Amino acid sequence: MVDYIFAILSTTVKLFALMTPPAVLSAFLSGTKQYDEQLRRKIALKTSCAVFIIGIVLFFFGNTMFSVFGFTLDAFRIGSGALLFITAVSLMNDSPEKNKINSDDDISVVPLAIPLCMGPASIGTIIVMGTSSIGVVPNLIGAISLLVASMGIYIMLLCAKSIAKVLKNTGIAILSKLTGLLISAIAAQVVFTGISAFLK
Template identity: 50%
Template sequence: MLTPFFGLTMFLAFTENMERSQQRRLALRCIAAVVIISMVLFHFGEIIFSLFGITLDAFRIGAGALLFLSAVNLIRGPGAGVSTASDGDISVVPLAMPIIVGPATIGTLLVMGATMQGTTTRLIGSLALVTAIMGLGILFYLAPAIERLLGRTGLAILTKITGLILAALSAQIVFTGIRNFMNQ
């Protein structure tokens, strides 16, 4: 859902001219923003659903479609127009949102938050989400070492594999939404 290898690739592209200490500070700010954005979406998704009168299954279908588009973008690779300018703070926009928390991730968080009932389940879901985001933070923090280890080609391959997995996940989300809609 967070597309770690695509995020890592984009992080490296945006920070290629930064010193290591600048990269680390940017990674920490970006991950903090991702945690805040994700928690708001995860915990207030039901309110958003009811406010706009959207059914969970309709949103599953829409989120699955967006997730599929994200998967296609991962498989195709970043566009030729990717800017690597680093003169402003890029930790929230574009890194945290929309690169890490893009439309498909937003949809997935809203669906997950709306389907989890009970304090214990929501707490476990929140902890799992924060753990996944912290894993992404570790990747960003270690980005230069990972790039040296895998090389740009290795990262590109991992990004494409992530895209394939997201495509399968998006299909499952859409199928679940359609099945539930048809069984009403």
């Protein structure tokens, strides 16, 4: 039981980091600055629901993509790992001002859910996770982790104003760079796993 809980926690942290929370936070703040609290809550809920639905579809049906396009899991690991590294570099070189967006439209699905939360790197990682998960328990761990990570995005967006007051632009920039470091480590591991399988 403890092993299952640890697996859920570690997978949740990994997924949450891949959703680039600093970028999502700054985009949400700039895109909802003219909205009242009720509308901000609605956008936060729609964003987290969209993230969860997209993640679940990719997790359970991503394997179909391999059959349709004819590439292997290890090839996809290397490709998604490269995208992960690019995401990490962009986060470490990014600033909150770069994520400002127009607040005239509904931003819950685009750009918050896609491509900020569900960009190429997170999509690739979720598909690899889903394809690697064989059996009821691994699939359940993946689904629960996606749910908890999506809830984490929801809570973060609900508390966006409070977080911004505490961290300010400098704090968000530092958090973005730390997230980039974590994602770069994940990217290295994903690429190493894919290359090792090719060399066997």
